[in-house]
Amino acid sequence: MDTKKSIHGEWSSRTAFILAATGSAVGLGNIWKFPYITGENGGGAFVIVYLLCVALVGIPVMMAETLFGRRGRENPVHTMAILTKEANADEHWPYLGWMGMIAGVLILSYYSVIAGWACGYVLKAIDGSFFGVDAQGAKNLFMAFTASPLQLLFWHTGFMVATMFIVARGLSQGFEKSIHFLIPGLFLLLFLLVGYAMTTDSYFQGLHFLFNPDFSKLTGNAILVALGQAFFSLGIGMGAVMVYGAYLPKKVSITETITIIAVADTVVALLAGIAIFPIVLSNGLPLNSGPGLIFESLPIAFGNMFGGWLFGILFFVMLVFAALSSSIALIEPAVSWLVENKGMERGKACWYAGGVTWLLGFGSALSFNVGADVTVFGKTFYDLLDYLTSNLMLPIGGFCIAIFAGWMMGQAHSEAELAMAKPLHYQAWRLLIRYLATTAIFVVFLSVVGVV
Numbered sequence: 001m002d003t004k005k006s007i008h009g010e011w012s013s014r015t016a017f018i019l020a021a022t023g024s025a026v027g028l029g030n031i032w033k034f035p036y037i038t039g040e041n042g043g044g045a046f047v048i049v050y051l052l053c054v055a056l057v058g059i060p061v062m063m064a065e066t067l068f069g070r071r072g073r074e075n076p077v078h079t080m081a082i083l084t085k086e087a088n089a090d091e092h093w094p095y096l097g098w099m100g101m102i103a104g105v106l107i108l109s110y111y112s113v114i115a116g117w118a119c120g121y122v123l124k125a126i127d128g129s130f131f132g133v134d135a136q137g138a139k140n141l142f143m144a145f146t147a148s149p150l151q152l153l154f155w156h157t158g159f160m161v162a163t164m165f166i167v168a169r170g171l172s173q174g175f176e177k178s179i180h181f182l183i184p185g186l187f188l189l190l191f192l193l194v195g196y197a198m199t200t201d202s203y204f205q206g207l208h209f210l211f212n213p214d215f216s217k218l219t220g221n222a223i224l225v226a227l228g229q230a231f232f233s234l235g236i237g238m239g240a241v242m243v244y245g246a247y248l249p250k251k252v253s254i255t256e257t258i259t260i261i262a263v264a265d266t267v268v269a270l271l272a273g274i275a276i277f278p279i280v281l282s283n284g285l286p287l288n289s290g291p292g293l294i295f296e297s298l299p300i301a302f303g304n305m306f307g308g309w310l311f312g313i314l315f316f317v318m319l320v321f322a323a324l325s326s327s328i329a330l331i332e333p334a335v336s337w338l339v340e341n342k343g344m345e346r347g348k349a350c351w352y353a354g355g356v357t358w359l360l361g362f363g364s365a366l367s368f369n370v371g372a373d374v375t376v377f378g379k380t381f382y383d384l385l386d387y388l389t390s391n392l393m394l395p396i397g398g399f400c401i402a403i404f405a406g407w408m409m410g411q412a413h414s415e416a417e418l419a420m421a422k423p424l425h426y427q428a429w430r431l432l433i434r435y436l437a438t439t440a441i442f443v444v445f446l447s448v449v450g451v452v
């Protein structure tokens, strides 16, 4: 097993892996979702819980998922089957790969709808819609846009076609290159927006909201949302990282690379928050605007800053690309499963997986307009899918990964894969994965179900 290479080849370098995995991690989750759920959940205290979830649960689980991938070197279902056999564990473990695949398709179905909004906003940026816009104008723009089922379905379709086109051409080809400019470009634009936020009269108020914890605002559900967001944002708990790990050369240190990726991912989310909240507050926008938050606030910045026309276009183009690099990771587990387990040709597998995802996306697209009143448990189709995937499937997936890595897999195997320089570091990881990660996820679940 030690000499096994991925049947798909390997990343050309450690940097290539870091860029691709960061491309998967950094996406709408950081720039669109983190600010809006932070707004909905009261700010500072939520952010602290989120950071703790990333550091103490997210990073150890992400390391575990990567090491599974590198050890198994195949799609998540196969990889889990191989590791299950090696560990002599219960034959049902490969279902973990299944759940991840399904979670990926479900997430992509609505992720693509939101990415479609970003596509639509590229056009709005180009045609000058943001010029001199105020809070009410930006809100009207967003409402008019999302009220149109046709527009949302059009962009959702376009985004899915682009995603499947790239996936059909194979994973690492060509794509590595585009990420080289994507991540640095995104950082630059976020810094620019932070610069603009500094010129508003609510900069410090925004920082206060984001970093000054008021624990009285923290609910049990907010903790679950923070945990779910840690999984969502890092892109873990569903096999995507396992797929990328399968391409990772043996010599590369998992600990170092995963830490770099997690830190970069977190910095992007925090920068987005630092840029957005001052704009929201200084324009009197509600903090809990929900999924529309960045679309209602950032146009004000672009419409009123120097060079805003160009920066607005660049920003939304970057956002679309960041979403693309995540979408590819979301669908890859399903596609590689169809290819490897069902013997399908890659192009055909993309049609199948992409087609199902695209159709499911209709439910989410319509839940922002004509289907807004269709609710189950008081949630729209989009809300329901988001809850099901981020707050249930990903944490359950993460829990199972932690159990498998900490309790099923032989210590010698995980130790060999992680190959840490200091035995103490390995022990720390093992403690976190065996006890802390598992207990934390379990307790958060119980508390939400009302048992604790």
Ligand code: PFF
Pocket: 024, 025, 026, 027, 028, 029, 030, 104, 107, 231, 232, 233, 234, 235, 236, 238, 239, 240, 241, 326, 327, 329, 330
């Ligand atoms: N991490 C991505 C984001 O924050 O937008 C979303 C995502 C990508 C989740 C890949 C899961 C995944 F496998």
